[in-house]
Amino acid sequence: MGAHEVSRPRRRALPPWAVACVVAGLLGATAGRGAAEVRAAYFYDHMDSDHLDSLAAAGFSRAIIRVVADSLDDAHAGLLPDWMDRARALGIELVVDWAFQAPSRLERVGARGRFTWGLGNLEPSVACPLDSLYWRSALLDRADEILHEVPTLKRLAVDFEIYSGGITHYDAGACRCARCLAEYTQAASGAAAPGEAWRMSGLLSYEESRLTRLLSSLMAEFAVRHPGVELSVFDLDYDSFVHRALARALAQNHVPTTDYCERSYSTGGTPLWSARGRLTALGLPNVPLVGGLWLKRFAPKDVPAAVRSVTALADGYFIFSTYSLTRPPAELRGPYVLLGRPADYWQAFAEVNHLP
Numbered sequence: 001m002g003a004h005e006v007s008r009p010r011r012r013a014l015p016p017w018a019v020a021c022v023v024a025g026l027l028g029a030t031a032g033r034g035a036a037e038v039r040a041a042y043f044y045d046h047m048d049s050d051h052l053d054s055l056a057a058a059g060f061s062r063a064i065i066r067v068v069a070d071s072l073d074d075a076h077a078g079l080l081p082d083w084m085d086r087a088r089a090l091g092i093e094l095v096v097d098w099a100f101q102a103p104s105r106l107e108r109v110g111a112r113g114r115f116t117w118g119l120g121n122l123e124p125s126v127a128c129p130l131d132s133l134y135w136r137s138a139l140l141d142r143a144d145e146i147l148h149e150v151p152t153l154k155r156l157a158v159d160f161e162i163y164s165g166g167i168t169h170y171d172a173g174a175c176r177c178a179r180c181l182a183e184y185t186q187a188a189s190g191a192a193a194p195g196e197a198w199r200m201s202g203l204l205s206y207e208e209s210r211l212t213r214l215l216s217s218l219m220a221e222f223a224v225r226h227p228g229v230e231l232s233v234f235d236l237d238y239d240s241f242v243h244r245a246l247a248r249a250l251a252q253n254h255v256p257t258t259d260y261c262e263r264s265y266s267t268g269g270t271p272l273w274s275a276r277g278r279l280t281a282l283g284l285p286n287v288p289l290v291g292g293l294w295l296k297r298f299a300p301k302d303v304p305a306a307v308r309s310v311t312a313l314a315d316g317y318f319i320f321s322t323y324s325l326t327r328p329p330a331e332l333r334g335p336y337v338l339l340g341r342p343a344d345y346w347q348a349f350a351e352v353n354h355l356p
Helices: 016-027 051-057 074-090 103-108 134-150 179-189 194-199 203-225 239-253 272-281 300-311 320-328 342-352
Strands: 038-044 064-065 092-101 114-117 120-127 157-161 230-234 259-262 290-293 316-321
Touching: 016 038, 038 290, 038 320, 051 320, 051 342, 064 074, 064 230, 074 092, 074 134, 074 230, 092 134, 103 120, 103 134, 134 157, 134 203, 134 239, 203 300, 230 239, 259 272, 272 290, 290 300, 300 342, 320 342
Parallel strands: 038 064, 038 316, 064 092, 092 157, 157 230, 230 259, 259 290, 290 316
Antiparallel strands: 114 120
16 A cells, blocks of 8 residues: 555654654644544455444444445445445444546546656556546546445545556656647647657646646536535545645535545654645645554554554544454465454554543
8 A cells, every 4th residue: 555664763762653742742733623533444345244343342433445346236236235234323434435546447438548657658557647538437427336326425535546557656747648748739839749748847737737627627516416425535645746636626616525644554643744734735724634554564552652643643543454354364465464463453443442
């Protein structure tokens, strides 16, 4: 999920979560603007719905469930109402989440453009970020599809991380596919020939402005179709022109949103102060900021302090991923490996979530 290691100083120093608490005390924490603190778990739709019982028992208040498939087939569509009913009965808010990059949708809409960055680096499975047909399919239609199955759902979330490509986000600069270059050269009145497109210093700002207009139109449509429904974003504060354009479009159309921020994944809450600053600069100063913690980076004994470091600077926290707590540790691989026993993590969550 894009996490990285952090070097540790030789001298004795406050750990990152303690630094976050000090910063919050000195500068005034931004969390707690009247809403209850978010205590969220991130997991997958192929799991059993009784996972919600475990979350409720540990004091979690929100469940972020990733729909893994590119579209809802009949089997998965039928599961969402069951998740919703169980969550409601347990007093847990349900968030349905999906990845923006959906290869089958990309093929289905017939989109020709692919994200091309730098000097001809083509991402064959990544949509051109200015393809309006793909945005409609992967964002607006996807939301319609989910809300058709669960009309009472009030929280959606979308993740722009790229899972199959040479990059992990739209953060390699402007798209330089043939269509984007042709449109820019035409708009710039021949400021540069297409063959000299790499020299176009105004390309990125042009694309960001154009994408903001495109997404503002889509968000206006979303607001009319689904009034009051929250459309949240993982790493909404991320420094890419796609994230910036969407943030401004959400702000312009007053669509409720939350930033599920991964900056704190490995370090605790310290980086969240700058995330709040970026949201403010994008016109979203009061948007809830929920910091993430990656279980692979925290032993059970460190969980309570890490959680408190996040909530000192944010409106709550989420865990990636409680899926790891449902499998025998020997079966876990890659990002799902734990630093302790699942039972010890559950006990740590119960402690920090203020249960006896």
